[in-house]
Amino acid sequence: MPEYLAPGVFVEEVSFRSKSIEGVSTTTTGFVGPTRYGPLDLEPEIITSLVEFERTYGGREKLGYANAGEVDNYMWHAVRAFFEEGGKRLYVSRVFTPQDETDPWSGHARGGLPGSPSPLAVFARFPGAFGDARVTFTFKMGQSVLVADGSEPGVRSLVSRDVVWIRPSTAGGGSPGAAEGYYLALWDAVNDTWAFSSNGDDLATADVQLAQLTPGAYEMRIVTVTVTVTPLTGSTVPFTSPELPLDPDHERAGSPDGLFDYFSEEPASLSRASTLPIVFREDDVAGFDTGVEVLNAFFNAAPGTGSPATGLQAALEDNDSAPAERSVSIVLSDGDDGNRPQADEYAGVTTPSDRKTGLVAFEDLEDISIVAAPGSTFGYKEADYGPTARTIVRALIRHAERMKYRIAVIDCGDDQTISEVRAMRAQLDSTYGALYYPWIRVLDPLTQREIHVPPSGFVAGIYARNDVNRAVYKAPANEVVNLALGFERFLNKSQQEVLNPEGINCFRYFEGRGMRLWGARTISSDPEWKYVNLRRYFAYVERSIDKGTQWAVFEPNGEKLWANVRRTIEDFLLNEWQNGALLGEKPDKAFFVKCDRSTMSQNDLDNGRLICLVGLAPLKPAEFVIFRIGQWTADRKV
Known part of the structure; x- marks a missing residue:
């Protein structure tokens, strides 16, 4: 309470409104992988165009590994696809494996x-x-x-x-x-x-x-x-x-x-x-x-x-x-691209000087919502590299699970058959990952030849375009792939009927409608988290509430605080319902917020815990649109 020690008139400002929650960004992406140049252990800076990427991480030329030969620059192609498909903000964490691990300047020209x-x-x-x-x-x-x-x-x-x-x-x-x-x-x-x-x-x-x-x-x-x-x-x-x-x-x-x-x-x-x-x-x-x-x-x-x-x-x-x-x-002279990076480089570490590499470098960047490792699954079928690729995929998923508000976009292996991609999918189970098949055919501006590149850069860009043009609760599917000239394999409906139930999202060609992303499922065995948009929308809501209620920490834990928290969250969810994100003809059917003695015991209060229960009725995509049509006589009444 303010002190009033002398007579006088005191004018004070008070707030009659509940605190507001601002929705967080869902389009910022993080790519981890090898590039031609650039920092390895510095905090990544946000990139908003392909030109900015090239200025820091080098151009489009191929990478030459001492132990794997020449490989297409999949990171450059992914960044290009990300921005061409509608991406806006990107972080890149470069990985590098020197030929001589004992020389800190190995690979430097x-x-x-x-x-x-x-x-x-x-x-x-x-x-x-x-x-x-x-x-x-x-x-x-x-x-x-x-x-x-x-x-x-x-x-x-x-x-x-x-x-x-x-x-x-x-x-x-x-x-x-x-x-x-x-x-x-x-x-x-x-x-x-x-x-x-x-x-x-x-x-x-x-x-x-x-x-x-x-x-x-x-x-x-x-x-x-x-x-x-x-x-x-x-x-x-x-x-x-x-x-x-x-x-x-x-x-x-x-x-x-x-x-x-x-x-x-x-x-x-x-x-x-x-x-x-x-x-x-x-x-x-x-x-x-x-x-x-x-x-x-x-x-x-x-x-x-x-x-x-x-x-x-x-x-x-x-x-x-x-x-x-x-x-x-x-x-x-004599700079080199080292050896092909291994799983440890992708996973990253914290160095003795408190610098971070690989995926660990993304842990301090709260605004990232999508993570991918373009090109890491190239050679997935090879006996010597396959275990590394599988380990990288798992590291990507673990990172998304640990960070809670992210989803991992997973590339299938290059030149995989349907049975091979099904075997790959069978080894994975997470609500925080989505698998895409097959690779995409594009024109390489370096060689003017058609090549196949991993789909993750396209998918991340489509996610961003979908969120900007529609909303995060809309499934990122039935979207045109702008840069695609074709796919590594053209799938028909019967083949997708095998893949889709297993959570393998496919790219399809439709005559008159072009090349499209035609799937929006996670790799989860839990039917409650079957769809990508559901996982991403809950991440959006959870993170928005997390950031928007930080003011409540250390406030007196009583009825007044509980009422303020309820009003803050209810106002946010009401706006979501009005925007069409939630199912229900009335707000009380679309969501509920409880924060009172029914959600907290005396033990919770004694231990400084405020517990708020929030329930949502999210929209799920109309994945199967069914029209039942039968014959009708002209004189029959409905």
Whole structure:
């Protein structure tokens, strides 16, 4: 209760409305599997288009496994299908199995500046053949920052530990000044001035003091570098960094770090960690103390080859030269796609540094409602890979069951016969999974040939399209498959009569109606949870109520709280009934909500439990539409 200690008028805000429950999203999807590139143990970021996927996880090219040969990029095809069929939001968890488990950099493309050993090594940030790239370091001289500050020399826009080039102001005229060269700018806080060192960062050994530089007689230009990374394969847009300072300990606050910090093993943000394509390993750059040393390493890697000199240093000092002439390029090579990922990689782990991989990475993402592992069942019939595929399918189902509000979309194996897919289905039983058959034939934009790809990407997109255009309570079936040119096997009605009762959802071709998804059953033996839309609608209701009633935790557990909880849930379910989601001509026939002493014992109250009983009458799909037609005489009355 508020305290009223002095006379006066007190105006207070109160609420006369019950709390509201907002329906949660049911279309956000999570795909787990191998890609050409991208992070392995970072928190997945939401993807809203195929272009965004390619920017982080590489292009459409095939994957080349050391132990399994070349395989179609099923993840790319699944992502493409997901967005083409109507998907909106997607998370991807990449899995990778290195050829050398003992080498943390196995599979990473690598290169370095010329020299033996290389004075500077560069690695692709993530493993994969897509990491093979050309890395171009383009150096730039800024405008002169040396100005007159009254009768004394001064500088503008100079930051401590910038690398600067000092020379006589008339290039090429007269003899070089004593101060000409490349220096590390150091702020002398004691004497309130600048000093410049060519051989370290100790003020005591500085070569030049600001007072020695006469404005007009000298110019001082800041040297920066831009890094461009162009993949050697694929059509991904090259990455280009901002202008970066060269010094490893640069102190420019509020702008990009130094070159090594920007591309360090542990970047400053999650966004950088997932998008920066290269990395300088900490041990490899430990020998560079100043930006002048870094610049000299590049000068030595691209020396002059004639008279006058034509190397990097000469091109950089000729400020009118083209940018390409002030560049040094190196090639990263020998990246590889490792071995084909196994079940452990799909299941995922929490690393000692609290990073998560595989399906474990999805556990902290509450908005995911659909999970799939596109391509994991390729080779399901093979003796050496079949057990792995079956284990991955079970891991996917266990994940959905553990997370409660998700459904696992399961691919059948490639090129399976009806008897083989029935045998696969016979090993599964869960209300949180749905199996789809057969694989779908599409045109591969890479080879311009028709190939077969797993159905999960199409199904997840159809789920999303169904939820947006209709509602989650409508069965995601009798929907057109937009990208399909055909199917691995064309099924007729008699064949589906065998598969459908066992919970195997089929794709069918109907003349005049195109390629359609023609099934909406789960792989559950429990008839109460036979349909996909029923499982997904209850997940939607349960999660919406879960999120919308968090305010009730730690409230006084009495009649007032119970009434508020009842009103909150009843208002939500009434809206669902009005939208046509529940069966019944009146609300009291469509649902009930009980939260009173009849649902809680004294023991429950003593142990801090509030128990609310909610019952729904959900709509089930008209899977069999039956018209009974008979003869009728014209003079007979109804």
